Amino acid sequence: MPTTLPTFALLWDESHLWGLLAWRGLCALGARPHLLRAADVAAGALDRLRPSVLVVPGGWAGRKAQALGDAGREALRRYVETGGTYLGFCGGAGLALHRTDATALLGLCELRRKSASKRLPNCSGHVYCRLHVPQHPASAALLPVWWPSQFDLTDAAIHVLATYQRPGPDFWVADLPLADIASDELAAWEAIYGINLHPRWLEGDPCILRAPFGAGSAILSYAHLETPASPQANALLATLLGLPAAPIPMWDIRHISPAWEDTALSAMHAALLHLIALGERHFLLNWRTPWLLGWRRGVPASHLTTLLAMLSTALSLSVSPSTRRWWQTQSPRCLELCQKLCEETARYLVQERRSMTQNPSSPEYGGGALTSMRQRLFGPFPGYGGIYGQILQILDELLAKILLETTDLKV
Structure with a gap:
């Protein structure tokens, strides 16, 4: 029955x-x-x-x-x-x-x-x-x-x-x-x-x-x-x-199989991966799992994980014509903000590496100048804001639209 x-x-x-x-x-x-x-x-x-x-x-x-x-x-x-x-x-x-x-x-x-x-x-x-x-x-x-x-x-x-x-x-x-x-x-x-x-x-x-x-x-x-x-x-x-037991599969936010083509989302995803690779080269970031970054204390890598996960999901699910039209009104601004975030965060990460090299016994933060840079890019802690917060708001709305309408439940 x-x-x-x-x-x-x-x-x-x-x-x-x-x-x-x-x-x-x-x-x-x-x-x-x-x-x-x-x-x-x-x-x-x-x-x-x-x-x-x-x-x-x-x-x-x-x-x-x-x-x-x-x-x-x-x-x-x-x-x-x-x-x-x-x-x-x-x-x-x-x-x-x-x-x-x-x-x-x-x-x-x-x-x-x-x-x-x-x-x-x-x-x-x-x-x-x-x-x-x-x-x-x-x-x-x-x-x-x-x-x-x-x-x-x-x-x-x-x-x-x-x-x-x-x-x-x-x-x-x-x-x-x-x-x-x-x-x-x-x-x-x-x-x-x-x-x-x-x-x-x-x-x-x-x-x-x-x-x-x-x-x-x-x-x-x-x-x-x-x-x-x-x-x-x-x-x-x-x-x-109260559900039958089933495994939740691993989630790899680095590699995607796009369900639709969008140059802005793909460019943002690639830019973030490039930025993360820079952080890895400077011993500030590492991949703990395929869906989660690890980081040196004080580096705002949780924000980078979040953006990459949102972009990966947005590209991996089918999108309705109405959501595509909405995204076309937002994508130029979102791409511009993401490019700016990645460029400035690359400079910030190199300065963070220098600060940590000069002060190896103080792994947290690294002075007022770095704190100001971080807050302009990602907002104050706890919470978020800055350029990151603007990108997040747009992507959050895009994903809400996609998940509300999707019939594609692949995970």
Whole structure:
């Protein structure tokens, strides 16, 4: 007897790379997510659609909250309170946390983030985790995290679904592969970097939680279960979504098989690859996986990863005539901005290399001039802006149009 699979919605705004990662993951599991914009949510789309699960990808939680606005945040709270399920990854998990006068988050639970001094503030890679998911066949899993925060767990009503145990083989703290650093040397590195680097700040902490909210619930995960080619994480994601287990294939954003020809997108993709190769030559960038750059501390390579992923996706999916016409009105400006970004970032990277050579004991930033260059190109941290932000806005709109209309779910 045929069964009806649950419906899924994906909140797109302020997700960028992480939105694409979530979209790919859901498609690989056989679920075609309904893309929702923040304006749709504010206008009542969740009341009409009533998805079984609303997936909120990573990204900056504050920017997501701002994009939703008062109406969108209240609509989203109402959806969960009346029986909906919220699944937030990383920044999407942060969006659901306790709201105060200073932070207009969703307040789906009373949890807050740990302060940076009480957590491991800059880590990435896989972690061995203990699972507490009755319907899942395994009691442990190797789960990936990509620069997560950490929960300050104070509410006994919240069910812990996974806890961190110990670092996996590809785990980094800041820009240091942890497996290469002797444990008795970490204190010296911490003195240089000025932040916690020892994995003890992570071990035993909750990684995935389920919080009740009215008739619904929020699943909050600092683990990116949608990470490509992470089979144990992918299997856990399928369990949490009530879907048959399936692998999420590796994603190579460097090599593409174009579904349509566009000289501007192809030129931007090639220019970014050329820029990244320059960064590799100067020991500032490296490929950790085919979809993710690694970088020397302070280098804004996550932004380059994001742009390359967006361009790769835009070229790899078929495009309707109306979206082509819209893109033709935007592509000259976007190409011009991208060329400018790549030219100026190439100069910035060489100056960054010189600064790091002159000051090898100070891997972060490198003075006011470099900070000014970086902010003009990519905007202030945390967040984004500058020339990069202008490109991002155009590509984000292009991808939203493509994903809303595509029937081509190849991942």
